[in-house]
Structure formats: structure tokens, C-alpha cells
Amino acid sequence: MTNIISKQTLNKKETSQIIDWGKFCRDTKEKLGKDIYESWIEKLQLVEELQHYIVLSAPTRFIRDWIVSRYLDQIIEIVKLQNNNISRIDFIIEQERLFENENVNEKNFHKAKKNFNSNITYIEKSNLAYTRIDPNKNFDNFIVGSSNSLAFAACKKVCEQISCYNPLFLYGGIGMGKTHLLNAIGFELKQKCKVMFISAERFMYQFIKSLKSNEMVKFKDFFRNTDVFIIDDIQFVSGKEVMQEEFFHTFNALIDKGSQIIISSDRPPNKLIKIQERIKSRLSGGLVIDIQQSDLTLRTNILLNKFKEIKNSFPESIEPDKQIINFIASEIKISNREIIGALNRIISFSRIYNKLPSFVETKIILKDLLNFSENKVTLENIQKSVCNNYKISKNEMLSPRRSRYLVRPRQIAMYLAKTLTSKSLPDIGRNFANRDHTTVIHSVKKIEKLLKTDESLNNDLEKLKNDILYSKKDEI
Numbered sequence: 439m440t441n442i443i444s445k446q447t448l449n450k451k452e453t454s455q456i457i458d459w460g461k462f463c464r465d466t467k468e469k470l471g472k473d474i475y476e477s478w479i480e481k482l483q484l485v486e487e488l489q490h491y492i493v494l495s496a497p498t499r500f501i502r503d504w505i506v507s508r509y510l511d512q513i514i515e516i517v518k519l520q521n522n523n524i525s526r527i528d529f530i531i532e533q534e535r536l537f538e539n540e541n542v543n544e545k546n547f548h549k550a551k552k553n554f555n556s557n558i559t560y561i562e563k564s565n566l567a568y569t570r571i572d573p574n575k576n577f578d579n580f581i582v583g584s585s586n587s588l589a590f591a592a593c594k595k596v597c598e599q600i601s602c603y604n605p606l607f608l609y610g611g612i613g614m615g616k617t618h619l620l621n622a623i624g625f626e627l628k629q630k631c632k633v634m635f636i637s638a639e640r641f642m643y644q645f646i647k648s649l650k651s652n653e654m655v656k657f658k659d660f661f662r663n664t665d666v667f668i669i670d671d672i673q674f675v676s677g678k679e680v681m682q683e684e685f686f687h688t689f690n691a692l693i694d695k696g697s698q699i700i701i702s703s704d705r706p707p708n709k710l711i712k713i714q715e716r717i718k719s720r721l722s723g724g725l726v727i728d729i730q731q732s733d734l735t736l737r738t739n740i741l742l743n744k745f746k747e748i749k750n751s752f753p754e755s756i757e758p759d760k761q762i763i764n765f766i767a768s769e770i771k772i773s774n775r776e777i778i779g780a781l782n783r784i785i786s787f788s789r790i791y792n793k794l795p796s797f798v799e800t801k802i803i804l805k806d807l808l809n810f811s812e813n814k815v816t817l818e819n820i821q822k823s824v825c826n827n828y829k830i831s832k833n834e835m836l837s838p839r840r841s842r843y844l845v846r847p848r849q850i851a852m853y854l855a856k857t858l859t860s861k862s863l864p865d866i867g868r869n870f871a872n873r874d875h876t877t878v879i880h881s882v883k884k885i886e887k888l889l890k891t892d893e894s895l896n897n898d899l900e901k902l903k904n905d906i907l908y909s910k911k912d913e914i
Contacts, residue, residue, distance in 0.1 A: 456521045457492060459484045465516045470509065478505050479513070488639050490674070491526035492517065502529045507748060508786050511779035522860075525612065571628065571635050575621040581743050583736030586615055589727045593619045596698060597626045600665070603725035605689075605699035609706050610729030613773020616702040620668050623700055631665035638674045645681050657684075662691045668700045672721075676712040686717055699724075737767040737777055744778050748785060756788040762800050770807055780804050815858045815906055817869045823905045824851040827898065836871040849881035850895075854902060856882050 462484075467475040481501055485493040496502035505513070510527065517524050582590050595602050608616050624635040641661075648657035661667070667688075675682055692699055703710065706728070707721035732740070741763050749757070758781070766780045783803050787795050795803060825832050828847040835848050848870070855866045856878065863875035870878070888895050 457484060457487050457517065457524075458520060461520065462516060465519065466513065469516060470512060474509070478509065485530060487521075487524075488643065490523055490639060490671075491528055492524055493528050493530060495530050495532050497532050499531055502531060508782055511782060571624045571633070572621055573625055575618045576625050577622045579743065579747070580615065580618055580622060581736065581740045583732055583739065585730040585732050585736060586619075589615075589619060589729050592725055592727055593623050593700075596700065597623060600627075600631070600698045601696055604693065605701055605721060605724040607701050607703070607707060607721050607724060607726045608729060609703045609726070611704065611731060611773060613775030614729045614732065615774060616729060617670055620670055620700055620702055624666070624668050627666050632663070633666045633668065634661065634664040635668040635670075637670045638672045641669060641685070642675060642678060642681050645684055649680075658688070661688050662695070664692070664697060666698045666700070667692050670702050672701050672703045673705060673710055676710065679714075682714050682717060686714065686720075689717070689720055693720075731771065732774055734767055737771070737774065738763060740774055741767055741777060741781055744781055745785075754789075756785070756792075756794055758784050758788075758794060761797065762794070765797070765800060766804070770804070772807075776807055780807055817855050817859065817861065817866065819906055820854045820858065821851050821869075823902055824854070827902055827905075838871070849884050850899070850902070852878050852881040853885035854899070854906065858903070858906060 463475070463480070466479050470479065478501065481497050482505070483495045485495050487493075496505065506529070514524065514527060517527070577590075577594065580590060589608050592603055592606055593608075596606055608619060610616055620635065624633045627633050645657060648654050675685060689699065701721060706726060707713075707718045710718060710721075745757065762784060766777055766784075770777045770780055784795060784800065787799070787803055801808065821832055821835060824847050825835055828843070830844060830847055834844055835851065837844070852866060852870060855861060855869070856863070859866075861869075863878045866878045867873040867875045885895070885899075889899070
């Protein structure tokens with residue numbers, strides 16, 4: 439299915455845009471080298487930036503696939519230097535944007551429309567014309583293991599029998615294959631059904647746009663006239679009350695119509711934050727499946743399958759030895775996407791230097807990924823380490839008591855939560871018995887002030903940081 443986006447969107451300048459494309463180009467040239475930049479990256483253009491991902495255009499599918507297989511993880515790292523919220527990059531292909539060329543005459547327009555293989559619903563001259571279904575993400579190349587076998591079987595069943603599980607709700611961590619499975623359902627059913635596959639963020643964008651342009655009737659008709667409604671990352675609608683209201687009514691209309699609904703999130707329905715209870719109830723009313731963290735066997739199989747795909751496209755690629763494959767699979771556990779990024783780095787090294795990296799070189803190449811994997815910090819780990827260090831229980835730390843022997847560890851834990859994680863102040867407060875974010879601010883400032891004069895506190899914090907950041911390393 440071709441990804442398309444309106445010419446109007448391509449030409450407009452987003453005043454809310456954060457990414458400085460010129461700086462991105464300079465940083466990319468410096469990091470990847472002039473030859474790689476001029477051969478590949480220079481051909482990309484920034485199309486659109488949303489809250490959690492950006493859309494880039496590439497001249498051809500070949501250029502896009504080459505960049506994705508070799509440089510995508512480095513590109514994301516460079517983008518994150520400007521906007522750390524960006525977690526994904528999507529691409530559109532310039533050659534395939536047949537509908538949005540202003541110079542296409544009416545005859546050619548209808549010819550292009552006829553040839554455009556699509557039962558995917560779309561709104562002409564709208565951002566929604568950009569659909570996310572990717573033929574490269576299908577059931578055939580989804581690697582099944584113990585952690586995702588139930589989700590895989592449920593998705594296959596939905597394709598065989600619409601509304602068998604309705605709604606089907608998949609949840610799990612980043613890079614665990616949720617979007618791949620949603621995409622596979624859309625790809626499987628698009629030949630015989632009207633399929634809408636959209637992110638929650640784009641659903642929200644189109645809702646706001648329709649509201650401002652007084653086109654809510656078109657919005658309702660568009661989203662409620664589909665056989666299969668697939669929405670990705672539903673957690674991003676949190677707190678948007680008016681939009682949640684519309685989603686609720688859209689959900690009910692589709693269920694009444696007999697349409698299949700498939701939804702993904704990073705958490706189960708009952709753990710969604712600032713989502714209406716009636717929406718949580720309906721999301722929980724179907725089949726809810728947890729895609730768990732992949733085990734060693736699954737990660738190894740993913741790496742082997744990914745290299746097989748790369749080898750088919752680029753036969754000259756040097757195959758990593760078994761030791762390197764096992765090392766990547768055993769040491770990088772954050773997400774399946776991270777291990778594929780690690781493999782791309784190894785293959786890029788072998789292509790540049792025409793040799794496989796040694797074991798030591800592999801560790802250097804993957805240093806940041808290995809550190810990230812080892813240093814995964816959670817609020818629970820922080821609270822546990824502080825409680826152990828100060829010989830208090832977690833219940834005591836979270837209690838309303840204000841005894842000095844409890845207040846200081848509590849403040850230290852909040853300080854570490856603020857400095858070692860990306861959690862917001864309200865999130866930290868909620869994890870400390872629903873305390874207000876102002877309490878967190880006070881605690882952070884108090885510890886910062888004490889650190890300037892208290893040597894003992896400095897030593898305690900260094901010990902705690904080492905325990906929190908590197909304890910996992912010793913356990914592996």
C-alpha cells in the first residue's frame with residue numbers, strides 16, 4: 439500500500455515544528471560522513487513532525503529501504519538530540535504520490551486512482567490519505583516465540599473470522615511487535631474489507647482539524663464507514679476529553695455495525711491514565727493480550743531472520759558469526775527494534791571495513807545500546823534501593839508520616855527519580871502515594887541544596903546511583 443500525503447501538507451510550514459532540518463543535516467554529515475550523507479541522507483526531506491514521530495520523504499522505495507536497513511537507528515539518535523520525544527520515523531515515497539500532483543489532468547487522475555490498489559479508506563487531499571500499512575510487515579515475516587504466540591494466533595483468527603474477538607486489544611513494551619501485528623492484519627484484510635489503520639495521534643489530529651473547519655459530519659462518516667478499524671498507541675489520547683467522547687461514540691457505532699476493532703497500547707486498559715472509565719470498560723470487554731518481553735531464543739531467531747532478509751537484498755553482506763549473534767541477543771533486551779538496530783550497525787561496519795568486527799570492536803560499536811540495556815531504571819528500583827540503604831520499608835517511605843528518618847530518604851528517592859528517569863513530576867508524585875508535583879519539586883531542590891555542603895549525602899547518592907544503574911550488570 440502506497441503511503442501518500444497531501445501536497446498542501448508538504449508545502450506548509452509548521453510553526454510548531456521543533457526539528458531544525460538544517461542542523462539535522464549538518465549533524466548527520468558529521469556523524470555518518472560526507473560520502474554516506476551525499477549518497478543517501480541528502481535525498482530525504484522533512485515532511486511533518488508530530489508529537490512522537492516525524493514523517494520523511496524519500497525519492498524511491500530503494501533509497502528508503504537502504505536507509506532504513508542501515509542508518510535508521512543513527513538518524514533517530516540525531517533527531518533525539520533536538521526532540522527527545524521522537525521515537526519513530528515514518529517514510530513516504532515521492533514517486534508514489536500520484537494523487538497529489540497539481541499538474542495531473544482529470545483523465546490521468548482517474549487512471550491513477552484506478553491503478554491505486556486500495557480498499558483502504560482515505561480522505562482525498564487530507565493528511566489521512568497517508569496510511570501506515572506496510573506490505574513488508576506481514577504475518578509471514580513475523581517471528582513467533584513464547585512471548586507473542588498468543589497475540590499472533592489471535593490476530594490470525596481475526597483475519598479468518600471478523601468480530602471473533604471484538605475488540606482485540608494488544609499491549610506491551612516498545613519494540614515488541616505490536617505495530618507489526620496490527621499492520622499484518624490490515625495487509626491481510628485490505629483486499630476484501632474496508633480497512634482503516636491509523637495511529638491515535640493522527641486520529642486526534644484529524645479530529646481537531648475537522649472540528650476547526652466545521653467538518654465533523656465528514657469526520658464521523660469517514661471513521662464509521664469501515665469494516666476493520668485499527669488504531670495504534672491508544673495511550674496518546676489520554677486527557678483529551680472531547681476527543682475521547684468522539685472515540686467512544688465511534689467505537690460504539692463500529693461495534694453496532696459489526697466492524698472489527700483492533701487496538702494497541704503500551705499498557706493494559708485498566709492502567710491507561712486519564713482515559714474515561716467507560717472507554718476502559720469497553721476496551722476490556724474483548725480479548726486483551728499481553729505481548730511480553732522476548733526471550734533469548736526469540737531474539738536470536740529475529741536476528742537470524744533479519745540478516746536473511748538483508749542477505750537477500752544485498753548478497754555481498756558479510757554474515758556475523760554465531761558469537762556476535764548470541765552476544766547481541768543475550769545482552770540487548772530492551773526491545774526487538776534495538777537488537778535489529780544493533781545488527782544493522784555490525785553489518786554497516788563489515789561493509790565499510792570489509793571484515794567482521796572482533797568481539798571487542800562489537801562491544802565498542804554497541805556501547806550505547808549495551809549501557810542503555812544495563813541501565814534501565816524504574817521508579818520501583820529507585821525506591822527499593824533507597825529503602826535498603828536507609829533500612830526502612832517501602833510502606834514507611836510512602837506513608838504520610840514526616841519523621842526525619844523517613845523524610846530524607848523519601849526526598850532522596852524523589853531526587854533520584856527526577857535525575858535518573860524521564861518521568862514527569864506528576865508521574866513521580868503519583869508513584870509516591872499520589873503526592874503533588876510541588877512536593878517533588880521541593881524534595882529535588884532540598885537535596886540539590888544539601889549536596890553543596892553535605893559530603894556524607896554526596897557519598898550516599900553515589901553509592902545509590904551505582905546500585906541503581908549497575909546492579910543488573912552484575913546479575914547477568
